[in-house]
Amino acid sequence: MAVLGIKAPKQDDWARLRGLQFAKLANRNNILTRMIAHAIAALVVGWVYWNLVSPVLLGVWLFCLVGAISFIGHCDRKLAGAENTRLTQEEFYRRTTAVTVVSLVWCVPTSIFALYGTLADLLTLWTAISALIVGLVLIVASAPLGTLIFTSLTGISAAATCLFLGEYPAAAMIVFFILVVTTGTIESARTYMTARIAEAGMAEKSEVVSLLLREFEENQADWLWQVDTKKRIRSVSPRFAFALGKPLEEIEGNSFLQLLAGDSWESGQFSPSLHELAEKLKNRENFSNLMIQVTINGRSCWWELSGTPIIDERDVYVGFRGVGSDVTEQRESSEKIAYLARYDTLTxxxxxxxxxxxxxxxxxxxxxxxxxxxxxxxxxxxxxxxxxxxxxxxxxxxxxxxxxxxxxxxxxxxxxxxxxxxxxxxxxxxxxxxxxxxxxxxxxxxxxxxxxxxxxxxxxxxxxxxxxxxxxxxxxxxxxxxxxxxxxxxxxxxxxxxxxxxxPTLHVHAEERRKLEASLRHALERDEMSLNFQPVVDANDETVVSFEALVRWNSEEHGFVGPDKFIPLAEDTRLIIPIGTWVMEQACIEACNWPSHVRVAVNVSGEQLIEPDFASTVIGALSKSGLEANRLEIEVTESIFLRDANVARAALEQVIALGCTVALDDFGTGYSSLGYLRKLSFSTIKVDRSFVQGAVQGSAESLAIINAVVAMAESLEMSTTAEGVENAEEAEFIRKLGCKKIQGYYFGRPMPAHDARQIFVREGLRRA
Structure with a gap:
């Protein structure tokens, strides 16, 4: 089956062998000879059945035969160069199909035309086809499957006709002929294929040997060396002399070790590897791939030497012989790799x-x-x-x-x-x-x-x-x-x-942080987060103008966790992104329950601002709740501009373009306040509570800062909010300083959403 091409054993590259097998079919003389043979056989058919079969039927048959022969010739020409490639299944199947078509065309005379003639006519026809079969066996022995298909189909057709006419001996002879041809075809193909495989193997081995010899001859880094019993150079190789950088006459008879040691020979301070080589030579030991540090013309090099002692026919030691290579570049590369593996390239x-x-x-x-x-x-x-x-x-x-x-x-x-x-x-x-x-x-x-x-x-x-x-x-x-x-x-x-x-307590903090992080990852899905709202009032009439939304976390595992504890953790782990999105959506939904003039302020982390879809998050919160954009205020601190100022600024500009307002929280505690006030249109500046408390306690610096902020905000058409006001005296003091809005425990602590709504109920009753 493998010889026929039906099976391909796994142990060899049979696709390559198929190429060797079918390459002969593409020979131009081969194709021409087969066409001539078919033409002669077709003339015999025409001569025998010209007066017996309709000329139209003969003409149609001849036309089909010419087409089939042309098709198989086209397939065979495509196999040119197959010995250098691998025969594909598509090419194999196409060639097999073409042979089958030709065989079926030749079955027409033996099965149809023969019915109009005598047995003698049939035997004449079969003689022509037999000659064609024998020719195929000799010419295309490399591809036996086609010959077997042609022989089988035409032979079976002829034998069947003989049986139909009652000529049993003739049918038996045709079957016997088919068996003989089949056996001979397979054996001939096996012999041909074995020869081609051996030929290809020898060619490949010859090419490999030639390549190795050429590589050795052309590579000037390899050489032969030989020393006598006194370790003096004998039979100098020209390449060895080239490697030493000396003429042949200066090397012959000199000490091998002295030549390798160079200038360090006199001082005796040469490398330990030369000592090892000397010991090998002294003890007459075989060695292989021994790395030697040598000095050639004042330059340190690395050689790789292999050697074996020479014993003459009388079992007498006469010296050493070996090969060597200059591996300086490889050694330096390996040392560089080792350096890169252990040292930082930048520092x-x-x-x-x-x-x-x-x-x-x-x-x-x-x-x-x-x-x-x-x-x-x-x-x-x-x-x-x-x-x-x-x-x-x-x-x-x-x-x-x-x-x-x-x-x-x-x-x-x-x-x-x-x-x-x-x-x-x-x-x-x-x-x-x-x-x-x-x-x-x-x-x-x-x-x-x-x-x-x-x-x-x-x-x-x-x-x-x-x-x-x-x-x-x-x-x-x-x-x-x-x-x-x-x-x-x-x-x-x-x-x-x-x-x-x-x-050791640091482990406790680290473990606590790890557990907090694990719980925080599931806080939203467990519905552990909630919002509190702290009112911001007008400094003059003390009516509520906005609420600041503040997130709270009541964990099932850890109880109430303060914002100062879980907010930094959320920012470090980037959990602040989904938490911040949830806060914004819930704050906007709750703000829809307030009077239309009351805004909601949402704190936004720098991690949220650098997200590419931050503006989409704001749009989603507004559309989901139905809140007007001008009622949402985004609160940021100056620290957001230290991460990526351009991205943060672009994100805030997109939010402002939507109609939202932006407030700058904890003003004065950052690094570049004035610069960012100039670049962005903030609606509100929130004065940090540390300045408010300082001013109330009489700090001149704090008082000066608040006055400057108020004056600057008025000139930039911005509002100011003072944080951390805790009693009526502080509120009056801040009001006199010119702050437009006030926020602090005096007007309300952070409260649940239900309590925030009650404020508007009480205000309505008071006005009534």
Missing amino acids: GLPNRLMLNEALRDAMLYAKQWRTRCAFLMLDLDRFKAVNDSLGHQVGDKMLAKVSERLKELMGENAICGRLGGDEFGIVIRDASAKGSVDALARRIIESLSQPYDIDGNTLYVGASVGSAVGPRDGKTVEELLRNSDLALYRAKDEGGSEHCQYE
């Missing part, structure tokens, strides 16, 4: 992998000598603002300068590296001295807080440091890294530019 400091190894060694040292080691993890403060405002190129230069300052602070007892981003790590091998860790951390914070001059910009960043001491704070590398990270997180929480040492 040149050890990376996380090497720091882990150094910490592991320090912990082993501490365990062996009963001392202490330490790991400091530090993170740059305000680095993101530099990166976002001036670009990553300036940020990379700053990281390089930070690494230089860190290197200057490291002694022999410490190693610093970059963990990633703006995070660095320091391993202290021996931290037994009391206060040594804190002293180094303070020096780091002080050094990194100094100004940086980069591309004409004077920049300031600080550093927060967390430390853990081993084995007290952790007995494994992973524990020390985790605990120092917890300490760093604590230092960042305390405002930055601080050093915090690890304490």
Whole structure:
């Protein structure tokens, strides 16, 4: 079946073998010979049955025969070059179909024309077809399936006709002929295919050997070498001389080791690898792929040598013979890869992998000598603002300068590296001295807080440091890294530019934070969130003009969780996005229950503003509730502009274009208030409660700030809201300062939606 092409065993590339098998069919002389044979056989048919069969029927048959022969010739011509490719199933099936069509055309004379003539006419016809079959066996032995199809169909047709005419001996002879031809065809094809496979294999092997020989001859980095019993060069190879950079006459008879050592031979300070080579030669040991550092014309190179001792016919040692290659480039590449795997490319400091190894060694040292080691993890403060405002190129230069300052602070007892981003790590091998860790951390914070001059910009960043001491704070590398990270997180929480040492209580905070985060992820689906509303009143008549929507969380697992606790967590985990969307939708729905002149203010986080679909979120909340856009006020703080000022500004401009208003909360506590007041059309400036309380208590600075804000707001046609008013005296004081609106416990604490609605009921009764 495999020889015929019906099956393809898995152990060989039979698609390639099929190409070898069918390639001969595309030979032009082969195709022409077969066409001539068919033409001669067709003339015999015409000569025998010209007077017996209708000329029209003969003409139709001849026309079909010409078409079938043309079709099979076209198929065979497409097989040109098949020996260099793989025969596809489509080509195989097309050729088989063409042979079948030709065979069926030739069945017409043996099954139809023969009925009009005598047995002698049929035998004459079968003789012509038999000659055609034998010719096919000889000419297309490489593709036996076609021959078998033609033989079987025409033979069976002729035998069936003989049986119909009662000529049983003639039918038996035809069947016998079919069997003989079938056997001979398969064996001939098997022999042909075996020869072609062997021929192709030999050609491939010859090509591989030629390629290897040519590669060896053309590659000047490979050479042969030979030394005698005294390790002197003998039978110098020209390429070996080229590799040494010396003429042949200067090399012959010289010491092999001396040539490899170069200028360092006199001093004896050559590489240990040459010592190893000398030992191999001395002990007459075989060696393979031995890496040797050699000096060629003052340049250090790496060679890879293999050698074996030479024993003559009398079993006497006469020297060494071997091959060598210059692998300097490969060695340098591998060293570079090893460097990149252990060092940070930007700063040149050890990376996380090497720091882990150094910490592991320090912990082993501490365990062996009963001392202490330490790991400091530090993170740059305000680095993101530099990166976002001036670009990553300036940020990379700053990281390089930070690494230089860190290197200057490291002694022999410490190693610093970059963990990633703006995070660095320091391993202290021996931290037994009391206060040594804190002293180094303070020096780091002080050094990194100094100004940086980069591309004409004077920049300031600080550093927060967390430390853990081993084995007290952790007995494994992973524990020390985790605990120092917890300490760093604590230092960042305390405002930055601080050093915090690890304490076991930090685990409690971290675990509490983890559990809070897990619960917060399901707070909305569990319907644990609710809204409170705090009124904002007109400073003159003390009527409610708006409510600020404040989200509250009453967890099933943790009870009531304060906003100061879960809001920062939501921002860190980006859960503030779905929570903020829910708050806006619910606030707008509740505002529809208030009088038409009362607005609702919704606080928006910077994380929400940088979302591409923030404006769509606002539109969705308004359309879902049916609230007019001018009754929704978006409250933001100045900190949102530190993340991505352009994106935040674009988002707020889209909201303003919808008809909503924007209020700037906690004014005066940020960094660039005046700049953003000029760029964006804020409707309201909210004065932070710290200034309000300061002014009430007589602080001249706070009073001056409030007066300036009020004056500036009036000139920019903005309203002002004073926060944190807690009694009538404070309200009167703020009213005299010119603030338009007041918010504080004096006029109402944050309350549920039902209580907020009762305010309007009471106001209506009071007016009545």
